[in-house]
Amino acid sequence: MTDLEYISSAGLRVLLKVQKYMNKKGDFKLTHVSEVIEEIFEITGFNDILTIE
Template structure:
């Protein structure tokens, strides 16, 4: 299960993710990103409560990065050691801005 909390302020959007981002929940996040990024110049994913991310979740983050490359910036914040390891092994640490 994945909970997505949205916080929009002017041209910034923060998506706080709680739970698991996997094959079942990735389409939900993908839809939220597509529906809410028009006019957004700064997209932030707060992953402080994200427990797990699968390749499907990584694909959504990559697609989000491609959208934001055209209109602004994207940052992934507050990842756990386990998720950082997944990002490192897959090379996503080099693609995404992680803070």
């Protein structure tokens, strides 16, 4: 996720679906999240849902 500078609402929905699926199967962590994307996660509340390292 290092070079990601933009994520659409569709991308956020995909991450949410993956997180829900992985809650049943194992761990899901996002690593090397850029500051821009981390700010989007904070604004949308996704930082409370996703594991970000």
